Amino acid sequence: MSTTANPKWIPEFVGDVESTPSSGTYTITDEIQLSDTESQMVLNMGPQHPSTHGVLRVILRLDGEVIIDCDPVIGYLHRGVEKLGESHRYAQVIPWTDRTDYVAAPMNNLGCAMAFEKLAGLESPERAQYWRVIFSELARIASHLVWLGTHALDIGALSMSLYCFRERELILDIFEAYCGARLTTNIMEIGGFSRPIPDFLPDQIREFLKIFPDRQKEYVDLLTANPIWIARTKDIGIISPQAAIDYCLTGACLRGSGVNYDIRKAMPYLVYDRLDFEVPLGTRGDVYDRYLVRMEEMRQAIRIITQCLDAVEPMDTELMAYESAYVIPPHKGTMTTAEDMQRHFIWVIKGFSPPVGEAYFAVEHPKGENGYYVVSDGTSVPYRFRIRSPDFVNLGVLPYVAEGAMLADVVALIGTIDIVLGSVDR
Amino acid sequence: MSDGTSIQEFETGYSEPEDIWARTEYFHQDAERHPAVREVRAAFGPAVVTVVRYGDETTIHVEPETLRDVCNFLRTHEQLAFVALSDVTAVDMLKLRTTPRFDVVALLYSIKNRVRLRIKAGVNDGQSVPSLVPLWAGANWLEREVFDMFGIIFEGHPNLKRILLADDWDEGFPLRKDYPLRGWKEFPSYNTERMVPRTRTRWTGRGV
Numbered sequence: 252m253s254t255t256a257n258p259k260w261i262p263e264f265v266g267d268v269e270s271t272p273s274s275g276t277y278t279i280t281d282e283i284q285l286s287d288t289e290s291q292m293v294l295n296m297g298p299q300h301p302s303t304h305g306v307l308r309v310i311l312r313l314d315g316e317v318i319i320d321c322d323p324v325i326g327y328l329h330r331g332v333e334k335l336g337e338s339h340r341y342a343q344v345i346p347w348t349d350r351t352d353y354v355a356a357p358m359n360n361l362g363c364a365m366a367f368e369k370l371a372g373l374e375s376p377e378r379a380q381y382w383r384v385i386f387s388e389l390a391r392i393a394s395h396l397v398w399l400g401t402h403a404l405d406i407g408a409l410s411m412s413l414y415c416f417r418e419r420e421l422i423l424d425i426f427e428a429y430c431g432a433r434l435t436t437n438i439m440e441i442g443g444f445s446r447p448i449p450d451f452l453p454d455q456i457r458e459f460l461k462i463f464p465d466r467q468k469e470y471v472d473l474l475t476a477n478p479i480w481i482a483r484t485k486d487i488g489i490i491s492p493q494a495a496i497d498y499c500l501t502g503a504c505l506r507g508s509g510v511n512y513d514i515r516k517a518m519p520y521l522v523y524d525r526l527d528f529e530v531p532l533g534t535r536g537d538v539y540d541r542y543l544v545r546m547e548e549m550r551q552a553i554r555i556i557t558q559c560l561d562a563v564e565p566m567d568t569e570l571m572a573y574e575s576a577y578v579i580p581p582h583k584g585t586m587t588t589a590e591d592m593q594r595h596f597i598w599v600i601k602g603f604s605p606p607v608g609e610a611y612f613a614v615e616h617p618k619g620e621n622g623y624y625v626v627s628d629g630t631s632v633p634y635r636f637r638i639r640s641p642d643f644v645n646l647g648v649l650p651y652v653a654e655g656a657m658l659a660d661v662v663a664l665i666g667t668i669d670i671v672l673g674s675v676d677r
Numbered sequence: 678m679s680d681g682t683s684i685q686e687f688e689t690g691y692s693e694p695e696d697i698w699a700r701t702e703y704f705h706q707d708a709e710r711h712p713a714v715r716e717v718r719a720a721f722g723p724a725v726v727t728v729v730r731y732g733d734e735t736t737i738h739v740e741p742e743t744l745r746d747v748c749n750f751l752r753t754h755e756q757l758a759f760v761a762l763s764d765v766t767a768v769d770m771l772k773l774r775t776t777p778r779f780d781v782v783a784l785l786y787s788i789k790n791r792v793r794l795r796i797k798a799g800v801n802d803g804q805s806v807p808s809l810v811p812l813w814a815g816a817n818w819l820e821r822e823v824f825d826m827f828g829i830i831f832e833g834h835p836n837l838k839r840i841l842l843a844d845d846w847d848e849g850f851p852l853r854k855d856y857p858l859r860g861w862k863e864f865p866s867y868n869t870e871r872m873v874p875r876t877r878t879r880w881t882g883r884g885v
Contacts, residue, residue, distance in 0.1 A: 331851060496761055499763070639766075
C-alpha cells in the first residue's frame, strides 16, 4: 500500500478490504507509515491540571513520548500587583506582596519592607532583625515543605504530602499565634514590628525545632534512597552551571547546578553575617540534586533559627525603629502623648514620603532571588513598584530542560523549579 | 548530612575579589570612581549619558542603541564579570520628564565581585531597544513582560508577544502612567439575566 503522508490526523483505514475474512474482523495488511511531521502530537496540559501547581498551562509537542517542544503559557492569575502597588501608599503595598507568593508570605513582606527602608535610609533595631530572620527562616521551611509534598505527590509518593502538610501546620500555628493570620501574614512592617512578641512564642518555636529534625529524617528515609524516587529524579532535567547563569536562575535551581550564589552569604542583610550556616551546592544539576539542596536548606534553617532564638531571648529592647517619620508610632504612645497621636494621624491619613530616588533590594527567597525595585518621586505612593519574582524567571528554563525529556518527566520538571503561580503571574 | 548523598562539599567561603580596584571603590559616593563606570566610559565614551548614584547603587544611563554592547562588555570583562542578569524592567517617566519617555532598566550582578550595577536606556514611544536575549536566554520572558506592560519593542527578540495578559488584549499597556488603574473599558457586572434559568425541580420521592 501507499506510504505517502496522510493529510488527516486520524488515518483512514487503509487495509485491503477485498481480503477481509468472512468472520468480520479486519486485518490490516500494510503498516501505516506516517511522515515526520505527522508522528507529532500537540498536547495541552493545564491550566487546570493538578500537577501544574496552580494555573500553569503547558503546550507540549510530542513525538511518541518524547517532548520536542514545550511552551509554557502563564498569566491566568495575573492581578496586576505592580500597578496596584503604584496606586497605594507605601505601608499599604506590603499586604499586596502576601498575595504574590502565598506559601512564603513573610519573605515577600521582608523584601518589600526592606526595599522601602533602603529607600528611606532606615534601619530596624537589632532585636527586630533577629525576629525577622526567625520568621523568614520559618517561612522557608514552610515553603520547602509545600514544595516537597507536592513534588513527591506529582511523582507518585502520595504520603509525602500528608506528612509535609502536617509539619507545615505547626509553622502556620506559630504565624497565627503571632499575628492571627496563617497565609497572608503581613508580618513585616516598615521599621520592624509594631506588635509585641508574645511570651510563649519562643517556647512554641523551640518545640517545633525539637520535633522537626526527626520528622525530616522520616522524609529522608522515605525518599532519599528510594529506588523509584531515584529513578524518577536522577539525571532528569540536568542544567549545567553555564546554562543556569544564562537562564538567570536563582535559588536552589542555581545552587543545584553548583553555582555558589546565596544572597544571605553574598550580600548579607539583617544579621545573617553573624550567623553560622552553610550553603549546600549540587554537583550534577539534576532534579535529585535540587531535592538534596532544598532538604539541606531546611536543616540549615533550623540551625539559623536556633542561633537566633538563643541570641534574641535575653534581649529586651525595642522592636520598632522610633523617632522616625517613616514608621508607625507605638500604640501606647498614641494613647498617651499628643505628639505620637499627631504622628500616627499623619502616618495613617497621609502616609510618608521618602526622598526622590530608587532602590533595589533582594532577599534570598525559598525559590530564589526575590527583588523589589522601587522608584520614588517624592510623593507618598511609589512611582514604580517592580517585583522581581524568582519563579517567574526560573520557569523560563522549562522549555530548555523539557526538550528531549519524556512526557512523564514534565511533572517532575515543573515540580523541581518550585513555582507558585501567584508569584509567577503577580 | 544525615542522608548518604553526593553533596558533601560546602563552599561557604566567599573570597574577597582580587581586583585591580579596591572593593571600596564600588561603593564610593563619587560614582565616577566606580570601576565599571570608568571602564564603560573608557570604552563607550559618548554613549554614556549620565551616571547616577543613590545609596549604594550605581546607575549608568546609556544610549539605547548601545545597551546590548554595554551589557556584553560588562559581561565578558574579566575583572568586572557582571555575568548574571538579575532583572529587566522599565519605568514610565511620563510624569517626571518630557523625553525620552521610558527607561529600560537592566540589572546586572557580578557573582565574582558581589556587586550590582544598573544600566538604563531611555527610549521614546515606538522606539526600539536591542534585545538582551543573545546574551542571556533568561531575558526572553523578562523582555516579553516589559513589552506586555509598556509596549517597548525589543529588536532581535525571538518571540516578542504578550506573556501575562491575553494574546488578544487590545487595551494598550497597563503599566504606562496614562493607563487608568481600572482600565479603559467598563466591564459589565455579572449578568444574571442571561444565565440559563434554573429549572424548578421538586423532590417527589419517587426517584425522578
